[in-house]
Amino acid sequence: xxxxxxxxxxxxIRRGGSIIEAVLVFPILLWITFGAVEFGHFFxxxxxxxxxxxxxxxxxxxxxxxxADVIAAVNASMSAxxxxxxxxxxxxRDSTDTFxxxxxxxxxxxxxxxxxxxxxxxxxxxxxxxxxxxxxxxxVVRGQTTMRKEG
Numbered sequence: 115x116x117x118x119x120x121x122x123x124x125x126x127i128r129r130g131g132s133i134i135e136a137v138l139v140f141p142i143l144l145w146i147t148f149g150a151v152e153f154g155h156f157f158x159x160x161x162x163x164x165x166x167x168x169x170x171x172x173x174x175x176x177x178x179x180x181x182a183d184v185i186a187a188v189n190a191s192m193s194a195x196x197x198x199x200x201x202x203x204x205x206x207r208d209s210t211d212t213f214x215x216x217x218x219x220x221x222x223x224x225x226x227x228x229x230x231x232x233x234x235x236x237x238x239x240x241x242x243x244x245x246x247x248x249x250x251x252x253x254v255v256r257g258q259t260t261m262r263k264e265g
Contacts, residue, residue, distance in 0.1 A: 223265025
């Protein structure tokens with residue numbers, strides 16, 4: 115009888131050890147899960163900004179295009195992803211990224227046009243938990259594309 119009693123005590127001690135192990139491991143697994151979700155959303159937004167910049171550059175490359183055409187193309191791409199225009203900025207610049215460019219008919223064919231779409235992570239980011247943020251809230255997420263003006 116005492117042998118059975120000792121076996122039951124050992125089983126209950128082992129069960130208590132399992133609970134302690136679970137309590138120690140669960141926060142780590144939760145932390146890894148939140149990190150994976152946040153980084154996944156970061157790369158989704160990076161891809162979305164890059165796609166919007168590409169659409170804007172395609173609109174800028176067409177003869178007779180204006181800055182309004184570029185912004186409209188970027189806004190259409192971003193709104194399809196569910197991002198409102200107040201959350202990002204669009205810049206049309208020369209291909210060396212030294213000055214802003216105003217698109218008009220005087221720009222010769224072959225001129226490189228750079229379109230940048232930028233957002234701050236705190237505006238577009240997914241924060242799964244305020245205590246577990248892996249990406250800095252002031253991180254700038256950027257998509258940019260350069261295309262040549264068509265003739």
